[in-house]
Amino acid sequence: MNEGGDNPESKTVFVAGASGTIGRAVVRALVADGHTVLAQRRASTPASTPITKLDAGTVPDEWTGAQIIACDLADTPALARAMDAHRPTVVISCIASRTGAPKDAMAVDYAANSALLEAAQAGGAQHFILLSAICVQRPKLAFQHAKLAFEKELIEARIDHTIVRPTAFFKSLSGQVARVAKGGKFMVFGDGNLTRCKPISDTDLARFIALCVTDLAKRGMTLPIGGPGPAISPHDQWEILRAIMDDGRPPIQRISPRWLTRIGAIFDTAARLSPLAREWLAEKAEYLKIAHYYATQSMLVLDPETGEYSAELTPEFGKDHLSDHYTDLIEAAR
DSSP, rough: OOTTTTTTTTEEEEEEESSSHHHOOOOHHHHHTTOOEEEOOOOOTTTSOOOOOOOGOOOOOGGTTSSEOOOTTHHHHHHHHHHHHHHOOOEEOOOOSSSSOHHIIIIIIIIIIHHHHHHHHTOOOEEEEEEEOOGSSEEEEEEEHHHHHHHHHHHHHHSSSEEEEEOOTTGGOOHHHHHHHOOEEEEEEETTTTTOBBOOOHHHHHHHHHHHHHHHHGEEEEEEEEOOOSBBBBHHHHHHHHHHHOSSSSOOEEEEHHHHHHHHHHHHHHHHOOOGHHHHHHHHHHHHHHHHHHHHOBBSSTTTTTEOOOOOOOBBOOOOOOHHHHHHHHHHHH
């Protein structure tokens, strides 16, 4: 296969999870760099159907210039056929469990990634790039343990690896914007200063991941990465929105994170007492634990000497700022 084209550093890159928010941005960045991009999406046809390129009319704008591969990661034979047919040099995983519940986390964050790694090695890939998360530094949740289990497997595999651990995404800090644009309150836990992060945009994160394809210094590395500083708290996010709206809004509402713990404990107890609803109740308890974690833990690098989160140790990359993203969202909502 012609790897190079007009770019001597061009690779054939298989992007798993290309239909997700970050995956689409990664495809765009790779195409812009002149790579041959194989954008994986879930198959809409039976597993026995041959892998085909989608009709041009069904290709999203974000995938322009890429070849679309319809293949479920859980379908091991189809995945093997895809790797054998296209022989990618680099495989990038942008997949993540949607809910974070234990069953979903094990199926996606671990098992699907493990199947992808096996297929990548069998297909002759030389480099596996994993989009992980900075929160695995202090694991307390099912999805964090699943991610760490795969990170360990990847590090021990006989293939070059790069693990990218981003801080908070713009999207994860934007869930309240539509509501406050309509007059709702901006909710924070505690005084709004319990946590901080250096949020990174989809575009900047995708550009960083794309650089990992050709930057040999990033091989064999686990790389935390944030957007341009400074680190901001939820209270800072509220102040950004107030400055943009410029009319005294939004009002702020403070909530104690203890409520999440108390409600979670009720679900945990109910799960033990109600076998018929155990799985459903356990999932709800896990969601509350996830919410409490993000309400109380910063998305910054942990200082190994102090055990505290450190803005100074958290690398910065890119040029997009959350304030500009909020401005675009507020203008669109008006």
